[in-house]
Every structure is written in C-alpha cells, then in structure tokens.
Amino acid sequence: MQLHYIGNASVRSNSERTIPVIDPSDGQAYDEIQRGDAADIDVAVRAARACYENIWSKLSAAERGRLLMRLSNKIAEHAEELAAIEQRDCGKPTKQAKADAAALVRYFEFYAGACDKLHGETLPYQEGYTVLTWREPHGVTGHVIPWNYPMQIFGRSVGGALAAGNVCVVKPSEDACLSLIRVAQLAAEAGFPAGAINIVTGYGHEVGDALARHEGIDHISFTGSPRVGTIIQQVAAERHCPVTLELGGKSPQIIFADADVDQALPVVINAIVQNAGQTCSAGSRLLVEQSIYEKLLDRLGGTFENLRVGPAAMDLDVGPLIRQSQQQRVWDFLSDAQVANIPMVAQGQVVDEAPETGYYQAPTLLRDVPVDHRLAQEEVFGPVLAAMSFKDEDHAVHLANATHFGLVAGIWTRDGARQLRMAKRVKSGQVFINNYGAGGGVELPFGGMKSSGYGREKGFEALYGFTVLKTVAIKHG
Ligand code: NAD
Numbered sequence: 416m417q418l419h420y421i422g423n424a425s426v427r428s429n430s431e432r433t434i435p436v437i438d439p440s441d442g443q444a445y446d447e448i449q450r451g452d453a454a455d456i457d458v459a460v461r462a463a464r465a466c467y468e469n470i471w472s473k474l475s476a477a478e479r480g481r482l483l484m485r486l487s488n489k490i491a492e493h494a495e496e497l498a499a500i501e502q503r504d505c506g507k508p509t510k511q512a513k514a515d516a517a518a519l520v521r522y523f524e525f526y527a528g529a530c531d532k533l534h535g536e537t538l539p540y541q542e543g544y545t546v547l548t549w550r551e552p553h554g555v556t557g558h559v560i561p562w563n564y565p566m567q568i569f570g571r572s573v574g575g576a577l578a579a580g581n582v583c584v585v586k587p588s589e590d591a592c593l594s595l596i597r598v599a600q601l602a603a604e605a606g607f608p609a610g611a612i613n614i615v616t617g618y619g620h621e622v623g624d625a626l627a628r629h630e631g632i633d634h635i636s637f638t639g640s641p642r643v644g645t646i647i648q649q650v651a652a653e654r655h656c657p658v659t660l661e662l663g664g665k666s667p668q669i670i671f672a673d674a675d676v677d678q679a680l681p682v683v684i685n686a687i688v689q690n691a692g693q694t695c696s697a698g699s700r701l702l703v704e705q706s707i708y709e710k711l712l713d714r715l716g717g718t719f720e721n722l723r724v725g726p727a728a729m730d731l732d733v734g735p736l737i738r739q740s741q742q743q744r745v746w747d748f749l750s751d752a753q754v755a756n757i758p759m760v761a762q763g764q765v766v767d768e769a770p771e772t773g774y775y776q777a778p779t780l781l782r783d784v785p786v787d788h789r790l791a792q793e794e795v796f797g798p799v800l801a802a803m804s805f806k807d808e809d810h811a812v813h814l815a816n817a818t819h820f821g822l823v824a825g826i827w828t829r830d831g832a833r834q835l836r837m838a839k840r841v842k843s844g845q846v847f848i849n850n851y852g853a854g855g856g857v858e859l860p861f862g863g864m865k866s867s868g869y870g871r872e873k874g875f876e877a878l879y880g881f882t883v884l885k886t887v888a889i890k891h892g
Pocket of ligand 1: 559560617620639642647662664694796
C-alpha cells in the first residue's frame with residue numbers, strides 16, 4: 416500500500432480510506448493509494464511552512480541549487496525504476512516512460528543551475544534615491560498535477576518552484592501518483608529537509624479542493640482540464656491566491672503545399688499518437704492546403720493502418736488509455752463523428768495480445784471535419800486526428816484560431832516570410848516551424864493563450880511566476 420509522503424515520512428490518511436491503483440493495460444487493481452482529505456492537506460501545509468520558515472528560506476541560492484542537482488543525480492540513478500513505476504501506473508510504452516524519467520532528470524538539472532541566476536535590478540529614479548527590485552518566493556506553493564505526464568509535470572512545476580525558493584505541497588492525480596511518491600522519497604535521500612516536498616494523494620474534489628482553499632498555500636500551479644481550472648480559479652479568488660493555469664489544447668498542424676512532407680508526416684503522427692493522444696499539446700487538428708490534401712491523406716492513412724496498439728510493456732506505437740471513462744469519452748467522440756457522417760480515412764490495430772479488460776483505442780484519422788464540430792473544437796484526449804483542408808494563408812489562420820484553445824501550433828512551409836507571418840497570426844503560446852515540440856525543450860517557456868491557460872512554466876521564465884517582485888526605494892539625499 417502507498418502512503419502520503421509528508422515531512423520526509425510516509426503517513427496514512429486521516430480518513431483511513433484508500434483508492435485502488437488500476438493498471439490500464441489490463442484494467443486490474445494492483446495497489447492502493449491513500450484517499451486524503453482536508454486534514455492531511457493541513458498536516459502537509461504545516462510541515463511545509465515549518466520547513467520554509469526554519470530551513471529553506473535560510474539556505475543560500477547556491478545551496479538550494481546543490482540540493483536540486485543532488486536530486487537530479489538521484490533520479491538519474493533510479494531512472495529505470497521510476498520509468499517502470501510510471502509505465503504500469505499510466506500504461507506508457509517503455510520508450511515513453513523512459514523519456515519521461517529522462518525529462519525529470521533534466522528539469523532538476525536545469526533548475527539546479529537556475530537557482531543562483533535569478534536577480535533583481537536597480538532602477539533609475541529621482542536624484543537622492545536608490546531603487547532596487549528583488550524577487551521573493553511566494554512561500555508554500557501548491558501543485559495540482561494531472562495523470563498524463565506525472566513525472567514531467569512534477570519536474571517543471573515543482574523544480575521551478577523550489578529553485579525560486581518555495582517549498583511545495585503536491586496533489587498528484589488519483590489515477591497516477593506512484594512515481595511522485597517515490598521521487599519525494601528520493602529527495603529525502605538526496606538531503607532535502609523535511610517539509611520541502613510533500614505529496615498528498617486522493618481525489619480532486621477532496622484533496623485538490625482542500626489544497627486550493629488552504630490559507631497556508633501562497634500560490635497554486637494547476638495543470639489539468641479547463642473545467643477544473645475554472646473551479647480552482649474561483650476557489651483561489653476567494654482569498655486572492657495567485658494561480659498559474661496550464662490547461663488543454665486543440666493544437667493545429669498546418670501543412671502548406673510547399674512543405675517537406677516527408678519530414679512532416681512522421682512528426683504529425685507522433686504528435687497525435689504519443690502517450691495515446693493524452694497530451695495537452697497533442698497535434699489533434701491537421702490543416703492541409705487543398706492542392707495536396709488528397710495525396711497527403713492517402714499517405715497518412717497508410718501509416719495509420721500500420722500503427723499497433725497494445726499493453727505498455729510490449730512497447731508498441733500506442734499504449735492503453737488511462738481508464739475506462741477516458742476510453743468511453745473517445746468512443747463517444749467517434750460515434751458523434753459517425754452520426755455527423757465524418758469520413759474515417761484509416762484506423763490502426765489493437766494487437767491480439769491486448770487483454771479485453773485493458774483500455775485500448777486504435778489511432779483514428781478522420782477527414783473533412785467541419786470546423787464547428789466538437790471533433791474540431793474539443794479535446795478528445797485520445798489518438799484521434801481531425802483533418803480538414805484550407806484554401807490559402809488567410810483561411811489557414813482562420814481555421815487555426817477557430818477554437819477556444821491556444822496552446823501549441825505547428826507550421827510546415829519552406830517559405831520564410833510565410834513562416835514568420837503565420838507565427839505572428841496564430842494564437843498559441845508556442846509555435847513550431849517545420850518541427851513540433853522541439854523534443855520537449857525543458858528550457859523553452861510553455862503555456863497557453865485563451866482557454867489553454869495563463870502563466871508560463873518551463874525555462875527560466877517559470878521562475879518569475881514562482882516569485883513576487885518587491886520594489887525597495889531608499890531616500891538617501
Ligand atoms: P483534471 O482537470 O480532471 O485533473 C487534474 C488534477 O486536478 C487532478 O489531480 C485532479 O485530481 C485535480 N482536481 C480535479 N477536481 C478538482 C477540484 N475540484 N479541485 C482541485 N483539484 C481538482 O485533468 P486530467 O484529466 O487529470 O488531465 C487531463 C487534462 O490536463 C487535459 O485537459 C490536458 O490538456 C490537461 N493538461 C494540460 C497540460 C499543460 O501543460 N497545458 C499538461 C498536461 C495536461
């Protein structure tokens with residue numbers, strides 16, 4: 416049985432209730448986590464506050480950096496173990512689980528180096544004054560994390576917060592939290608003081624809600640769905656607690672007729688099948704210039720048919736979805752497509768070895784999806800790609816911006832002037848030209864426009880969000 420990790424100790428939930436841990440590859444329970452509640456959050460916040468006041472805030476930035484680097488090294492030593500935990504918990508194919516562990520190592524490495532590079536300024540002001548700014552940590556930060564990339568999102572969110580001088584209370588998803596409990600244990604082994612990283616598991620409406628409401632939480636970093644993002648904002652607004660929101664997306668891949676299609680196609684496929692399509696930045700809409708639409712869909716369809724789906728440990732192209740309700744969600748989208756007569760171009764195959772009780776979904780390519788259909792508007796969060804054609808640049812921009820989201824966009828063209836025009840006109844927090852995702856890019860600020868959220872995580876930029884700027888004006892005559 417898994418326990419909370421609070422103040423460098425494993426503790427049971429106050430409620431003594433638990434939640435089963437299900438393996439998405441076969442739908443069977445294999446462990447239990449604690450079903451925390453407000454009382455557990457309160458214990459964690461107290462542990463964090465004591466750590467902040469007595470130890471963490473007294474460390475120099477360089478000392479914090481050394482601790483983060485020790486944790487990065489510790490995670491690297493345990494990367495295989497962590498990848499195996501995440502693989503079973505989330506149903507990730509081996510290569511994805513390993514990539515996630517490697518990204519976690521890199522986040523702590525990056526933020527270890529960033530700790531002592533964050534500084535304020537002196538400002539020109541009236542004669543007789545010296546004016547300084549410096550950046551102070553919020554204090555105790557709360558982190559609500561989804562199930563799709565627990566290690567990566569913990570790395571970018573908690574890594575940045577710690578580097579900026581905060582201590583953290585983390586609420587992972589009830590569907591995937593085992594790796595984060597282990598990382599917190601490794602942090603203790605690496606020398607982190609008790610209370611610097613606390614993990615409280617349980618349901619969102621119980622533990623997550625209690626975290627967002629707790630007076631002792633000074634800042635909330637939320638990564639998850641737009642629906643819950645709204646709830647978190649409303650709860651946090653009651654006590655004016657600052658929030659960073661990393662929400663969903665319906666990101667377009669825009670392919671012009673002059674693009675290098677050989678280069679684009681494998682990237683387009685990976686961007687929708689990676690993590691079984693359960694990625695906030697999944698390239699889930701494919702916009703193709705009319706003159707190459709038919710030919711491109713033909714080629715893409717051929718590749719989709721060869722994609723194989725199966726248990727995580729088989730390390731195929733696609734693993735299972737996280738849970739039965741997610742599978743049902745994808746089925747509902749596909750049956751809506753059928754009702755609307757949206758043509759299916761191709762579908763991959765679920766292998767015979769996949770247990771009936773697992774949550775599998777073959778990657779599906781749909782075409783001529785109307786711009787106002789929910790398949791072109793809402794996050795499916797499964798391996799479903801919605802293709803449509805465009806006439807010209809203006810039309811491409813119109814379609815690209817025709818959703819409430821604005822997280823990521825991919826633009827494929829050899830025309831340099833068009834690359835820049837499109838990058839300016841497309842509303843999204845990240846734009847990739849002739850690539851998509853740039854290999855993850857721990858260094859690259861990430862976040863949304865519109866309903867994809869606000870605030871930035873990743874990169875040095877995240878440190879500004881995890882701090883408050885103070886202005887100090889000294890009158891000396
Ligand atoms: P979710 O919103 O259902 O849950 C996210 C987290 O919020 C979980 O830990 C959950 O327990 C918690 N939660 C649920 N209700 C809550 C409440 N009332 N108060 C406080 N916390 C609550 O999202 P999910 O299904 O776990 O993840 C998928 C979503 O996350 C997708 O929309 C995806 O796009 C988004 N996401 C965004 C990013 C990004 O960086 N923009 C990254 C990954 C995932």
